[in-house]
Amino acid sequence: MIKADDTVTLRHGAMDCRLAPACGGSIAAWTLTRAGGLVNLFRPASEAALAGDFAPDMACFPLIPFSNRIAGGRFTFQGRRVEMPTDVGSPHRIHGHGWANPWRVEEQTRSTVRLGFRHRADAWPWSYSATQIAALDDDGLTVTLAVVNESDSDMPAGFGLHPYFPKPPGTRVTAQLDGVWESDATILPCRRHALPPAWDFPRGVAMDGIVLDNGFTGWNGRAALEWPGLGLSLTLRAEGPFGHLIVYAPAGEDYLCLEPVSHMTDALNRPDEPDAGVIALPPGERLTGVVRFQVGEL
Structure with a gap:
């Protein structure tokens, strides 16, 4: 159970951001106070979620040191065979370590917090x-x-973020993408296609009725959400090795995810894909990326 004193709240102007470091370094809520009241910029964690410790029930969580799935938890990297246990409910290993472990607060000011996490070699x-x-x-x-x-x-190093955005009626998403991976029944990529008309994100897609759980290629690090009913937009700008965007819009839900990630799903088992995105990080070296969420008026 996440206690109130286990959370960190950042404030700046009309915005608040509440984090739950012990729950996978997650963000629990990000809100904007306007004349008409409070607006959730991320889908907030519910009270039930805050009573547990499951990062996907939060508003956003980090993907480190890989995103999405590794088929069967197995891969070979530079001649070394690696076998990891699979996740509960999946035949694959999902999202790395960061989301499933507590992070510690290293520094904090009124509007900024730095969290840290350390992994020691195991599987x-x-x-x-x-x-x-x-x-x-x-x-x-x-x-x-x-x-x-x-x-x-x-x-092999990679990362990303898994933010959940509200999806009120009329929500529209625009992003410069050039292709999409068809997913199999276990959400592994199986075939790459050009963007179909229904998913023409460069021109903008109204997300009402759209169901997706796919990786998109050719991303330039920019994506935009428009919420006409709120008169607001939210622009996502990713700087660093973010060449892929995962779009998750489950059926019947009032949220969607736009996940900036550094590599395709199951990249470690796709060495022949020229844009797979796996980075061989040398000993002592650092991999860094920045994701900015900018709020604007429509």
């Missing part, structure tokens, strides 16, 4: 440290991710 046979900095300013929220390889050999 994932590399040690590494990770940091996540969340900061509010006049225009929005910035999250900075970093991973440092603390092993004596190259480590």
